[in-house]
Amino acid sequence: DVKVTQSSRYLVKRTGEKVFLECVQDMDHENMFWYRQDPGLGLRLIYFSYDVKMKEKGDIPEGYSVSREKKERFSLILESASTNQTSMYLCASKWQGQNGGYTFGSGTRLTVV
Amino acid sequence: AQTVTQSQPEMSVQEAETVTLSCTYDTSESDYYLFWYKQPPSRQMILVIRQEAYKQQNATENRFSVNFQKAAKSFSLKISDSQLGDAAMYFCAYRRNFGNEKLTFGTGTRLTIIP
Numbered sequence: 001d002v003k004v005t006q007s008s009r010y011l012v013k014r015t016g017e018k019v020f021l022e023c024v025q026d027m028d029h030e031n032m033f034w035y036r037q038d039p040g041l042g043l044r045l046i047y048f049s050y051d052v053k054m055k056e057k058g059d060i061p062e063g064y065s066v067s068r069e070k071k072e073r074f075s076l077i078l079e080s081a082s083t084n085q086t087s088m089y090l091c092a093s094k095w096q097g098q099n100g101g102y103t104f105g106s107g108t109r110l111t112v113v
Numbered sequence: 114a115q116t117v118t119q120s121q122p123e124m125s126v127q128e129a130e131t132v133t134l135s136c137t138y139d140t141s142e143s144d145y146y147l148f149w150y151k152q153p154p155s156r157q158m159i160l161v162i163r164q165e166a167y168k169q170q171n172a173t174e175n176r177f178s179v180n181f182q183k184a185a186k187s188f189s190l191k192i193s194d195s196q197l198g199d200a201a202m203y204f205c206a207y208r209r210n211f212g213n214e215k216l217t218f219g220t221g222t223r224l225t226i227i228p
Contacts, residue, residue, distance in 0.1 A: 031214045040122070042204060042220040050213065058215065090158070094214055102216065104158035 003027075004093050006105035013112050019078040021108050023091030029103075030096040032074035036060065037088040037107070046089075049074055050096070081112045115140045117207050119219035126195045127227050133180075134190045134222050136205030144210040147181065147188045152202040152221075161203070164188065166210075192224075200226045 007022040025032065031050050035043040045058030047066040055066050063085060067075045074093075078085055091105040116139045126132035138147070149161040164172045164181050171179050176193045192199055205219040 033215065035218075040220055042117075042119075043216075043218040045215055045217075048213070048215055056213065088156070090156075092158075092216075096214070101160060102158075107156040 004091055004103050004105040006089075006091050006108050008108050009106065011108055011110045013078075013081050013110065015082060015112055017078075017081050017112075019081045019110070019112075021076040021078075021089055021091075021110070023074045023076070023093075023105055024072055025074075025093040025103070026072065027093070027095075027103075028071065029093035030071075031094040032068065033092045033094075033102075034058075034064075034066065034074065034076045035090045035092065037090055043090060046076065081110075083112050086110060086112045115142075115207050115209070115217045117205050117217050117219040119205055119222050121222045122220070123223045123225070125225040125227055126192075128195055128197060130195055131191060131193045132195055132224065134192075134203050134205075134224070136188045136190070136219055138186050138188065138205070138207050140186070140207065140209070142209050146208045146210065147179075148206040148208070148216070149177070149179070149188075149190045150204045150206060150218075151199075152204065153198075153200070158204075162190065195226050197226050197228065200224060 004025045033048040034046045037043045049055045049068045065077045089108045094102045118137045145166045147164045151159045162174045178191045180189045202221045204221050206216045
């Protein structure tokens with residue numbers, strides 16, 4: 001089975017800290033995604049990557065950046081964490097092509113205090 | 114831009130009964146995919162069912178079926194013989210067939226099963 005692993009299930013950080021959320025997949029997927037999930041807003045796409053060192057902004061990229069130096073790892077970076085970035089963060093990966101399914105990680109619940 | 118709307122924030126159903134979750138979407142594309150995902154308290158997103166827009170036949174997976182109305186841009190999920198394990202958040206999602214592979218999600222419906 002394809003696995004998408006997010007390094008932390010719960011994380012508490014202070015305002016202004018630099019925060020790294022890590023996501024690793026083990027099936028050589030080209031595409032990787034970072035979503036933010038908030039009650040009443042569903043999942044919103046922050047950034048996605050379709051290959052190593054390639055990235056595209058999603059719908060809500062402000063305050064975030066990403067890094068993909070290796071195919072299996074896609075990192076979400078909060079340069080200076082703020083309280084409005086308190087949320088659940090979900091990573092997903094997918095093979096390129098029509099028939100590939102998406103595999104999601106179990107999420108990181110980030111609290112910024 | 115594509116949008117997905119789920120107008121029912123919460124639904125409840127008696128165990129063994131049938132429930133229908135609504136989803137509408139807006140797109141100018143003619144070729145796309147629609148999905149229903151389930152998210153139980155474990156947070157793991159699980160694919161429930163997938164529909165390809167060019168297929169007229171509604172997708173079914175055991176107790177789960179969809180009513181896909183392409184002209185109306187409607188994609189509802191019917192759960193038959195509801196079970197306690199069906200309790201979860203359900204998300205409707207859209208993906209265009211060509212171009213980037215991103216999923217656009219609705220806001221979700223929380224389904225409660227009443228024993």
